[in-house]
Amino acid sequence: MPQFELIMPKMGESVAEATIIKWSKNEGDNINTDETVLEIATDKVDTEVPSPFAGKLLKKLFNEGDVVQVGKVIAIIGDGDVATTTPVASVASVTETKVAEIITTATETVATVTENNYSNSNKFYSPLVKNIAKAEGVSLQELEAIAGTGANGRVTKNDVLGYIPQRGVQAIATPPQGVVTPALQTATAPTAAPTKSNVWIGPKDEIIEMDRMRKLIADHMVMSKQTSPHVTSFVECDVTNMVAWREKNKKEFEKREKEKITFTPLFIEAVARAIKDFPMVNVSVDGNKIIKRNDINIGMAAALPTGNLIVPVIRNADQKNLIGLTKAVNDFAARARANKLQADEIQGGTFTISNVGNFGNVMGTPIINQPQVAILATGAIRKKPAVMETEFGDVIAVRQMMYLSLSYDHRVVDGMLGGSFLRKIADYLEQFDVNRPF
Numbered sequence: 001m002p003q004f005e006l007i008m009p010k011m012g013e014s015v016a017e018a019t020i021i022k023w024s025k026n027e028g029d030n031i032n033t034d035e036t037v038l039e040i041a042t043d044k045v046d047t048e049v050p051s052p053f054a055g056k057l058l059k060k061l062f063n064e065g066d067v068v069q070v071g072k073v074i075a076i077i078g079d080g081d082v083a084t085t086t087p088v089a090s091v092a093s094v095t096e097t098k099v100a101e102i103i104t105t106a107t108e109t110v111a112t113v114t115e116n117n118y119s120n121s122n123k124f125y126s127p128l129v130k131n132i133a134k135a136e137g138v139s140l141q142e143l144e145a146i147a148g149t150g151a152n153g154r155v156t157k158n159d160v161l162g163y164i165p166q167r168g169v170q171a172i173a174t175p176p177q178g179v180v181t182p183a184l185q186t187a188t189a190p191t192a193a194p195t196k197s198n199v200w201i202g203p204k205d206e207i208i209e210m211d212r213m214r215k216l217i218a219d220h221m222v223m224s225k226q227t228s229p230h231v232t233s234f235v236e237c238d239v240t241n242m243v244a245w246r247e248k249n250k251k252e253f254e255k256r257e258k259e260k261i262t263f264t265p266l267f268i269e270a271v272a273r274a275i276k277d278f279p280m281v282n283v284s285v286d287g288n289k290i291i292k293r294n295d296i297n298i299g300m301a302a303a304l305p306t307g308n309l310i311v312p313v314i315r316n317a318d319q320k321n322l323i324g325l326t327k328a329v330n331d332f333a334a335r336a337r338a339n340k341l342q343a344d345e346i347q348g349g350t351f352t353i354s355n356v357g358n359f360g361n362v363m364g365t366p367i368i369n370q371p372q373v374a375i376l377a378t379g380a381i382r383k384k385p386a387v388m389e390t391e392f393g394d395v396i397a398v399r400q401m402m403y404l405s406l407s408y409d410h411r412v413v414d415g416m417l418g419g420s421f422l423r424k425i426a427d428y429l430e431q432f433d434v435n436r437p438f
Contacts, residue, residue: 003078004053008068011042012344017069018042019124021212025057031077038074041212042343045310055079123219125155132160153223153370213308224370228285228409232365233419235404235426239381242266242432243400253438257323261438264300265325267353267378270428272296272318275351278421282350283412284371290412299349299369300329302336303358310336311369313349322438357381363403373409374418376425378402 008018018040025037036048037057059076062068123144125133133143138160146163148155201207210218246261253261275282275296284291296318299311312332317325335341351372356364357380364377379402386399406422 003058003076004055005073006037006049006051006075006077008040008070008072008074009047009049010070011040011045011047012342012347015042015070015343015347017067018047018343019067020062020064020074021046022064023060024048027057027060029057031055031057037077040068043216043346045341045343045346046339047343049074051077053077123155124215129155129157129160132157136160136164138164153219211306211308213306213310217309220370221367224367227370228368228373229411230365230368230407231410231413231415231418232405232407233415233422234363234406235422237402237404237426238386238399238430239402239432240400241434242429243381245432245434245436248434249438253326257326259323259326259330261322261326262329263357263378263381264329264353264355265322266429266432267355267376268298268300268314268317268325268329269322270425271298271351271353271376273428274421274424276318277424278417280417281374281408281413281421283373284350285373285409285412286371293350295348295350297348297350299346299352299372300332301352301354301366301369302333304339305337310341310346311349311352312336312341312345313347315348351375353378357402363405365405366407368407368409373411373413374421375407376422377405377407379404 011018019042020038021041022039023037024039025031025035031037031051031054033052033054034050037051038049040047040049055077056079057075058078060074061072061076062074068074125143129143132138142163143155143160146155146159147153148159242263246263246266250261253259279292280290282293282296284293295316297313297315298317299313301309301311303309312335314320314325314328314332320328332341332345349369349372352366352369352375354364354366354375355378356366357378360380362379362382364379366375366377368375381400381402383398384401385396386401388395388397388399404422404426406418406425408418
């Protein structure tokens with residue numbers, strides 16, 4: 001039988017690499033067609049890679065934890081002897097002389113990368129980054145101080161190579177291109193030995209290791225708070241007309257469109273309209289530059305059964321009608337729960353909505369989803385007595401009320417812009433036409 005190369009698959013237009021998180025087969029194991037050989041991850045999306053042909057796994061070319069470029073050969077399948085090619089030759093194609101020297105001094109496979117030097121970090125570093133850091137004597141303290149330009153702030157090869165010539169300088173005046181975090185501050189004090197945790201642990205306490213997704217979320221949240229000065233504004237909103245419209249139309253909507261309509265697409269519709277009125281909320285920050293986004297791509301934060309969070313993105317939300325938004329919301333919610341989202345579907349967002357009302361919460365102060373500059377939390381809708389102005393004077397009536405809260409990056413969104421934008425969202429919801437068609 002001939003030998004076949006198993007290729008790292010392409011998982012989206014914007015995805016260039018993936019991390020091997022688990023090999024389901026060992027060398028020498030038989031593999032059936034379409035049987036899972038390994039599991040890979042891009043950001044928060046985990047994917048199984050099946051074999052397109054039957055045979056025997058002859059050689060793994062990468063190990064668990066390795067970051068592999070899309071299109072690279074990751075395994076050899078067949079029933080003969082595999083060629084004695086250096087498995088990590090794929091990473092040796094990097095043209096920088098320094099990187100090539102480091103790779104050639106490493107042993108034959110990436111498995112020989114010494115993990116102990118950087119095992120005390122909660123951040124993920126690829127074997128190549130660790131090799132470079134080790135060869136250059138970059139301490140864990142220094143490595144963690146480097147502002148990463150990769151996905152979710154990950155430190156890349158270029159980040160390390162750009163840092164090495166600057167060692168000893170108090171601050172980098174011009175950060176590497178693409179960095180959206182504050183300027184890198186280098187460590188000048190002697191490297192201290194890693195300290196043990198000082199968290200007290202009782203005899204009945206249970207220690208639970210964070211899974212990969214939880215670590216990514218934790219890193220992203222800490223990075224966001226370090227990057228953006230957060231300000232949160234609140235507004236109370238009367239959504240009685242919107243609730244009445246949904247109650248009146250939900251059965252007919254489901255019968256005609258085969259979709260259940262929730263409040264989420266109605267919130268997204270209002271946000272997309274408000275962004276058109278206040279486009280400077282739909283921006284990102286790159287150093288001293290503001291990047292104004294022309295597309296309105298709205299992320300909807302979704303809680304997974306594991307308790308982790310994922311944010312699929314509805315692209316060009318302003319160009320979709322209510323039926324299109326409903327179908328997109330339901331599709332993403334279902335596939336998020338089933339762990340079937342694609343890597344491209346959680347990238348490229350320009351604004352995020354978090355529906356804390358799903359859990360009965362009346363309001364929240366969400367953390368900005370970098371590199372965005374604002375995020376909206378929608379609270380629970382509750383019946384409350386409210387004062388209404390009528391032609392006969394003020395009256396107290398039972399109304400459907402909710403709180404909206406907007407967290408925004410005070411570097412570029414001031415109180416006037418943030419407050420006006422939030423008020424505009426509330427206006428669109430309060431002015432909902434109870435007789436509108438769907």
